[in-house]
Each structure stands twice: as structure tokens, then as C-alpha cells.
Amino acid sequence: MSRAVAEFGLADVEAAAARIAGRVHRTPVVRSRLLDAEAGCQVHPKAEHLQRAGSFKVRGATSAVRALDPAVLARGVIAVSSGNHAQAVALAAAEAGTSAVIVMPADSNPAKLAATRAYGAEVVSEGVTHERRDEVVLALAAKRGLHLIHPDDDPDVMAGQGTAALELVEQVGELDVVVVPVGGGGLIAGTAAAVKGRSPGTRVVGVEPAGADDACRSLAEGRRVRLPGPPVTLADGVRALTPGERTFAVMRRLVDEIVTVTEEDLLAAVTFLWSRTKQLVEPSGALPVAALLTGAVRARRAGVVLSGGNVDAATLAAHLTPAGA
């Protein structure tokens, strides 16, 4: 960690924005009259499902990779992920002209393994289980002298994730609330730094599935609570057992509230986005919309981050209801 988390704020996000400028998409805001009507407020959705590699994760990965000293960068980076962080780091490393090793559990989605390889990364899967993956990644990093890019708990990653909200505020102006999904906490930490720095009166609210409410419980208890078992939720991007140490410190200081939604309400939100607004948003990315549709978050003019769009055929097939209108 290059600086105190106690001071993490807008300046960090602005520095990240400068590092990633031109390397990631400035994604559009995709408003929908139907969504406004159903939510009962103006909703300004930042379309990170249209981001490079399909999610906001490329912001944090690019921010972290581009912050490295040249000598460190030249030796290469490593990450562990079965999801969007894998492709994000692979892409960020390739574009920075360095190598990436991505440790992915052997039972990862074959399409995600292939996509990560397609960005030029070396994928290590053999014998990698969810339990053993941290052990594998640390051993490999040490052995090969690779720099580990953490998915959340690194200020350069957090700052990169916050650039989405920074753009959103620039694109749409004053908002009374900004709502984002919460997994390990990188997105909400960066978002809070950006939003509170630019507009102190705007509330920053996180959303978790009820079955993965580690951050919600942690904020309530004032300490990092660890869930007893693996979270059960369709939202595979936010299945964290506990918030990060650094992300939690920022959440306590800058986040107003974390709310939860049921799986049923999440599924309804995903289906609404797919069938009514024609946007392929992954379940984790629909959490903020679920919170607005259910009234868990009330607003007049809400910004939301649709965090990603990497969803597989099985999920679509199992859950999408026919598109009517």
C-alpha cells in the first residue's frame, strides 16, 4: 500500500482517471423511461457492462498496473480470479506490454478461461481449488517475482474502480444518491471517494444480496464480519466472505448505508433490464436497480453503476422470461 487508507479520497480517484484515460471506455449513461417509471425516480445507469472486457474491473486493473514502477512492471503481474478480474488484469497487462499469470480454479467457466487466454495471459488452473488458490498464487508470485494485483483491497485498484462514478457525476450532474453493488468493496470504496469528494451532499449506498451480506453486517457491527459459509446467490461477482481490510476502512468513513435485496427481487431486476431495456447486465450488476425497484433505496435522482455484463448461457436460459414489450 503506497499511502494511508485514512487519506484515500478524490485525489486518488482523479490520479487513477489520469492513468487510465484513453485505455478504457468512457461508458455511456443508458437511461430508460420504463425504468424511471418503475423505480419512481430519475435513474442514471452508468453502463459498465459496455466497458472493455465487459466490466468495471478493467478500470482498477489498469489503474494498478499503470501505477507500478517500470522495473516491477517488467517482471510481470499475477492475479487470482474466476471472474471479471481475470480478464481485466489480462487485458491491462497486455496493453502495458507486460506478462500476466492468472490463477483460475479448475472448475471455472471454460469461456472465461478461454477469454482470459485470448488476452494473452498464462492461465494456471491445474489442481487449483477455491481453498488452495491463495496459497498457489502467493507461491507463484514469490517464485517468479510477479506483482500481485488484488481484486479489491489495494488503493490503486479502489481508485480505478471509483473512476466510473467520477465520470457519471461529470456526465449527469447533481445526484441525491449513487448506488453500487458491494462484493469485496473496491467499487464502493472508490465510488465513495469520488462522490463525496465532488459532491459531499450526495449519499453513497451499497447493495448486497441478502445471502452475501458481509459488508452490511460489518458496517452494522463496526468490525469486519466473516460469513460462516460460502454465499449463495446468483450474483457471482459479489460472493465475498468478508470485506477487505482497506476497503472496509474506507466504507466506514465514507459510505452512508448498505442495503440488501432478496434473490427474488434481484432476479426480477435482471429480467427487467434484459427484457424491457434490452441491456445484458450480469446479476451482480443489477443489484442497484433491484434496490431502487423494491424501494430499499429511495431517491429523486439516482446514479447507479451497472457493473458488468458477463453472464453465461445457462444463467440466461434458466432465468430470462420472454421479452414482451
Next chain:
Amino acid sequence: MSRAVAEFGLADVEAAAARIAGRVHRTPVVRSRLLDAEAGCQVHPKAEHLQRAGSFKVRGATSAVRALDPAVLARGVIAVSSGNHAQAVALAAAEAGTSAVIVMPADSNPAKLAATRAYGAEVVSEGVTHERRDEVVLALAAKRGLHLIHPDDDPDVMAGQGTAALELVEQVGELDVVVVPVGGGGLIAGTAAAVKGRSPGTRVVGVEPAGADDACRSLAEGRRVRLPGPPVTLADGVRALTPGERTFAVMRRLVDEIVTVTEEDLLAAVTFLWSRTKQLVEPSGALPVAALLTGAVRARRAGVVLSGGNVDAATLAAHLTPAGA
């Protein structure tokens, strides 16, 4: 028909644009770096899958309904459709303060029946088969004094459909080609009138599935060819047996070419749009992209109309490959 098809042109489309202004969305152009790279040219996709009721059909329906004499309008309208035209007419009638009867075959998608009813239309399905539906609709129209809104072969409908291309040209400037799907021919007739009127040097090209190539054959033979049997294609929006009389007259005069794509190439285009650009486009709507990806249409700067987004779960489940990047 209110005026000669021989004179159908830009002025008709501009008049339709004035009639529908503020009543339909001015849809965005959703560019994709990946799509440009795969197609080998600049592609400017007009996002009619984000249109009200999920397709461009609401343009033609609104244009036709708003062109009616007040006394005719007050008696109500009728249409026959198992697809996007049903919802489009239901919506256009409701907003014009009149009633709509929609004749839909009894085996229509239940979600589409429900969506059409949700717009306030009376749906007549009992005993309606594909063979008997024209008979039913004409009898009902005569009995109740309702005005029939044809899905294609009416200059007010054609002119309304052409407003999408009119907006596209205004939004993105000079194009060397505009590519649209061809079903009954309303979209391409209106598109050709708009594009040739504004930019005579721009080519207008239609795309059909190889299994529903009635317009392609008709242009080649210089007469309206009727396919021997029901077209077999995933693109349910363009399963016409023969071009309309009026639409064909306009096609002969203003359309440069109609090309075909295989089902395999169409499916690849649909999957590309879903998994790589995160846009839920229905198979018919992906025809122009298929033509660009296969090289059936070559261009430097192409405009395409993504004509609709109403696709059901079964189609998604059967065909979508996992979204990688």
C-alpha cells in the same frame, strides 16, 4: 393508399417524422470498437431494439394512426400480427386515444399476447390460424368499421419506418451504405426513400435470410416472386412469403441490392451482438450485422438498423454461447 407510390420519397418520410415526433424515441447510435474491428469498417448501428415496444414497428404504426381522419380514428383500428406490429399498433392506438383490435394466431407467444393486451388492445385469438387470419381480420374490420393498419404495404407505414434511417443520417453524417433487414419491405422502402432523398450517393442494401429470400428473388426476376412454402429461419420478423405490392414498387426504384446470409452466419451475428456488445437484438435485427461480418456487404462507413429486441427465453437459451469478454 393516399398518393401514388411512384412519387413516394423523402417528403413522405419527413411528414411522418413530424407526425411521430415526441411520440417515439429518437434512439441512440450504439457503436462498438469490437464490431468495427470484426467488420473491417466503421459501423453505425441505430438502436431500434431500444425503441418503444421494442422495435422500429412503432414508428410505422404511429405514423399511420396519426395520419387518419379524426372520424376514422375515432372508430378504432385493427391489425393482424403475431409479432412486433401487434404491440406497435396497440401502443400507437392507445396513445392516440382510440381502440385497437389485434388479431393474433392462437399459438402466438403468450408473452406477446400479454404485452399486447397490456397496451390496452383487444386481442382476438380464438380459432385464428395463420391461414385464416386475413379472413378474420377483414370480416372484423368490415363488421365493426375499423381501419386496418397493414404491417408494411401502406405508404404511411413505410414512411414511418423510414424515419429511423432519416435520424441515423442526421446523427452520424455521410455514409457509403445503409443496410437494413427485409421482411414485407416496409422498412427498406422507407429507408430507401429517406436515404436516397438526403444522400443520393449512399447505397441502400437489404438483407434476407437465405431461407426467406423472396425480395432478393423478386428483384432479380423483376416481379413479385412468392416462396413455395413457409420460410424457415430463426429471424421470425422477416418470414414473408412475398414482398408487398407497394413496397416492391419502391424497392425496384430505390434499392441498390438485396443480399442473403445463411442461418449459421445470422446466428453468429446475434451471438456476437449479445456476448460482445451486450445488446439484446432479436435475430431479424441482426441481419445487417451478419451481412457486414460475412463480407456480403462491403463498406467503409456503414449505417445499419438493429430493428428490434423482442426475443424470447427459448431462443436465447438455445443459441447464446457464453459471454467471454
